[in-house]
Amino acid sequence: MTEPPERPDRGPQAPGQVEIQQKLAAALAGLVPDDPSIPPHPYLRRHLAQHAAQGHVLDDTHVPPALLPWETSAAVRRLLAAGESSPLRQQWLQAWAKLEPFTRNLSPLSRLASLQLAHHAATARHLPPEQRGTPPEPFAGSPVTPLWSDCASAENLWALTDPAVTSLTSLTPRGPRRTLVVAGDDHGAVRLLRPDGTAAAAPLPLHQGAVTQLLPLADGLVVTAGTDGRVTVLDAHRARPIRQIHHRERAWVSSLIRHEQSAYASTLLAAYDDGHIAAFDAATFQPVDIPLPVLESAPVLLQSTRLPGRAAPPAPGGGAPAQDGDAVVPGPRPRGTPVLLFAQHDTVGCFDGRTTTRCSRHPAAVRALLAPPDGSGRYVVALEDGSLALHDAAAPHPRLAPPTGTGPGTTQATALRVVEVENRQTLASASADGTVRLWELPALRPLHQALPGHSAPATALTSVTRDGHTRLYSAGLDCTIRAWPLSAAALHDPPRVWTPITVSALSPPPMRLLATAEETRTKVWNIETGAERLVHEGDSPTALAWVPLGTRLLLAAGMSDSSVALWDLTERGPVSTVRELTGHYSPALCLVPMVDDSTALLAGGGADGRVLVWDLSTGQTVHSFSQHVLSVRCLASVHSRYGFLLASGGSDGNVRIWDLRRHSRAADDGHRPDPITIRCEQHAVNDVAFFPLDNGGLRLATAGQDGSLKVWSVREEEQDGEEREQDPGPRPEERSRDRSYDGADLVREFNPGDGELTAVTRFTAGRGRTLFAVAGRTGIHLWDATVDRPLLQAVTGYPVNTLKMAPQRASESAAPVLLATGEAGTMILRLDDKRL
Incomplete structure (x- = not known):
């Protein structure tokens, strides 16, 4: 065998x-x-x-x-x-x-943990709460045990790409050659993919910017265009470029189509963001001189169609576009007249080779334009306000044409395509919320439910029909391509569209409460019983944090009006608002409590670049720090031997450490000390975490936009020896209270190669090992910082934006518990460090 x-x-x-x-x-x-x-x-x-x-x-x-x-x-x-x-x-x-x-490229241990998480996410909601934390056989020995899962799984994933795909098309040739899906990415490469999602060739670097347009021709040729202003011809079957046919400097290609104009051979038209249109012979790729409309200096969207009967009347002035106040003179066009549709701003026009006519004007800018290939003269527009509208280029319209159908609410459509569903022409739209929707033509009524395509905005659509079966492919900024079978059976019960989770927080013991915010609802779950409680409705918080305050348990929430609400969740029954904290000019993006026997503080960082610290007993602002140039993305605190330290990381790429004890004392004498500033060189700093060492030292970890995790040793300030001998100063216990930290040195760096790192947390494992959990584009990575060794990668299939270790009781020796939240949902995991 x-x-x-x-x-x-x-x-x-x-x-x-x-x-x-x-x-x-x-x-x-x-x-x-x-x-x-x-x-x-x-x-x-x-x-x-x-x-x-x-x-x-x-x-x-x-x-x-x-x-x-x-x-x-x-x-x-x-x-x-x-x-x-x-x-x-x-x-x-x-x-x-x-x-x-x-x-x-994962180890079997990582595959084992990933499989267990995926299975739990798919089945946990169907299990009673007492069974959700029990690993099924044969996975009792796994180092990761999911305790709670309420999240979407990676549905219909067809291919994983890095970087993100910005354009799609397909080639379905006759004969022995195989179908190919062609994808252009935002780094200028074109990828050729087989029907099973594997690569047919190495990526072809054709452009110096994103590939925004792909146009298939006969014999496996594909014309590509991008933000570098270049137009290139590619032989997809041989995986080799043929030649560049045009380059317009300091401009990008906004549209690329094939157009047949009366009395002229078939041409290729490339429209640019400055209103220019270049024309080429579709067979020889040589420039041709044909009549074209005169357009404004603005991005142009083009479509080619035919008018089946009498067309909209031409405007005076030949090729000049109609302006407000222009007279409209009717005139016939022969049946089947090829015309060029173009959209700029909020207007769609029509050009028949001689005259330009305004076809429709809309209440918002046109973001996508599509003419179905049925030669009916109809066209669909997707508007910036999220609506879809169907119009007829052969019929006159008022200047403000009302939409004939409504789109996906306020979610903007990013791509349009006509596909076959059960032998009917159907409109497919990709959306900024990552979903894919199907619409009945010509009524523009929604068909079935939305397909939960991506965890980031969708960017492109294409379709392939083989053996009578059609599949729709969608690409997104989450660096995935997904495939959707367009059959009645497959669309009858599509996967659930998950409401994106914006933020979450796990309470300290003895209660195990999980707070999550999604759209306009804030809920609290008891993860041991499965009980759910609605805390707030009507506004989705931008940050959440649990605050144990004496015998009460408060939930702090950053609200859209820039305030921070404190809700008392100690008792059952109606949720009461303890107080509102104010001072930010924009919503708080992160919150962290600092509570001990003598202190009850809450810190918040916002998009206004400020860090505020409130006294929870009075609600007053006791500190306001504004040294960050851009948004404050993350906060962390630690109770060091000198008092509370607060670290803030932001979009300016810096981390600042604030000694709150020193700042409180400085408020009395008017001297405000400067914070410790760490220039992390990681682009933006997405998350930060403190951890003290057993010897009294202090470390700080930063997760960066560049995909790196850096560990810094925070230095204690030193007093010059000769100066100390001449002036011994205060007694040792007083000197201890005066000392603090004055800088940081890089001691470790970890690059898991999983894109931007969005979150980091740490815990101490057996034998004194320091382990980090860090979130990347596709999963959670565990790293042993003590010996600088990757331990495990748990694949989620979607980005995770929050990682927090659940606080443990002082007497607890159980395995640590990790909270992981992404847009697709929340997981709570128990980690067995003895098996890592």
């Missing part, structure tokens, strides 16, 4: 062959060790899933969960997609398929 089985997509198999494959799959499944930490035989890792698929038994029994952390075929997603309507039990396989693109 050394040869791999035949791929299941190479035609039907005889019934006897299917039965043989079933027996093979069953026998091989029995050879998989029950313990997922034990590696199975290499043949099982590579080929068991394919045997099960060929035997039509691709399920969790024939491909046991213990095999998946070692599975190396990277084909589980493709095998599952080939049997989309399978009634087999595939919970573990489906969970693995959503993670498969992220796990190519």
Whole structure:
């Protein structure tokens, strides 16, 4: 048994062959060790899933969960997609398929933890609360145990890209050549992808800016254009550029189409952000001189269509666009007249090669323009205010044309495409909220539910039809491409659209309360019982923090009116507002309490660049720091041996450390000490965390926009020895109270290679090891700073923006608990450091 089985997509198999494959799959499944930490035989890792698929038994029994952390075929997603309507039990396989693109270079331990998290996220909400923290067999030995999951999983992931994709198209040739999806990214490269999402060739660097336009032609040719003003022709099947056909300096290409104008050969039109349009012969790519409309100096959107009957009347002045007050003179055009539609600002115009006519004017700027390929003369506009409208270029319109359909509320459509759904032309729209929506044409009524595509704005759409089945592909700024089968069965029950979680906070013991904010609702969950409590509705907080104040437990929330509300959640019943803290000019982005036996303070940092500290007993502002140039993104505090220290990190790339004891004393004598300033050189600083050492030293960790985690040693100030001998000064205990910190030195750096790092926290493991948890673009990374060694990567499939270790009781020796929140939801994990 050394040869791999035949791929299941190479035609039907005889019934006897299917039965043989079933027996093979069953026998091989029995050879998989029950313990997922034990590696199975290499043949099982590579080929068991394919045997099960060929035997039509691709399920969790024939491909046991213990095999998946070692599975190396990277084909589980493709095998599952080939049997989309399978009634087999595939919970573990489906969970693995959503993670498969992220796990190519992970260790088996990381794969094990990631699989467990994905399975828990998909099944936890269907389990009673008492079973949610119990790891299923065979995962009892995993170093990560999910205690709570209320989050979306990575749905319909087709390909993972880095950097983000900004344009998409597809090639479906006849003959032996295979279908390709072509993707342009924001670094100027073009990627060629096979139908299973794998790369058909290395990325082709064609531009010096984002690739914004892709236009497929015959014989596998693709015309590309971008923000560098260049227009280039690519032979996609041979994966090689042919030549650059145009370059307009200091301009970017806003639209690229193929257009047939009466009495002229088929041409390519490239429109620029300065209103210029360049024309080329579609066969020879040579510049051609054809009549074109005269446009304003503004970005242009182009579409080509035909007018089936009498067109809108021309405006006087030949090619000049119609202006307010111009007379409108009717005139016939022959049936099937090719016309050029163009949009600038809030207006769509029509040019037939001789005259320019205004077709429609809108209450907001036009962000996307699409003419369906049915030759009806209709066109769809997506407006900046989030609405969609369908218009007819052959019919006269008033100057302010009302929309004939409404779009996705206030969510702006970023891309439009016409696709086939059950043999009907349907409009697909990608949105700034990351979702994909389908609309019935021509009524523009929504079809089915929104598809929860991306955790960041969607950027492009394309579609592929093969063997009568259509798939829609969407790209997003989350660096993923997702594939959606457009069949009635697949669209009948689409994945849930999750409300993005903006912020969260986990309470200190003895209660285990999780506070989350989403859109206009703030809720508190008891993670041990599953009970849910609505705290506030009507305004979504921008920051949350729990404040234990004596016998009361308060929840602090930064509100949109720039105030900070304090809610008392000690008792059941109506939530009462204890007080409101004011002083910020913009909403607080981060909050951190500083409470001990003699101090009750709350610090807040905002987009106004200021850090404010309030006395919770009076509600008064006791400190106001404004040294940050831009937004304050993160705060952290620690109770050092000299009193409370407060660290703030911001968009200016600096961290500042404030000694609150010194500042309180300086308020009496009028001298205000300067903070310690650390220039982190990480672009923006997204998160910061203190941690004291057993020897009394102090460390600080910073998570940067450049993808690095840096650990700094905070220096204590030193007094000159000769000066100390001449003037011994106060007694030792007084000198201790006067001393503080005066700088920081870089001691460690960690680069997990997972994009921008958004959050960091730490805990002390056995044998005194300092472990960090840091959030990247696709998952959570655990790093041992003591020996500078990566330990684990838990894939989430979406960015995480909050990581916090749950406070433990002083007597607790249990494993640490980690809160992880991203836009797609919240997870609470228990970490077993003895297994790391």
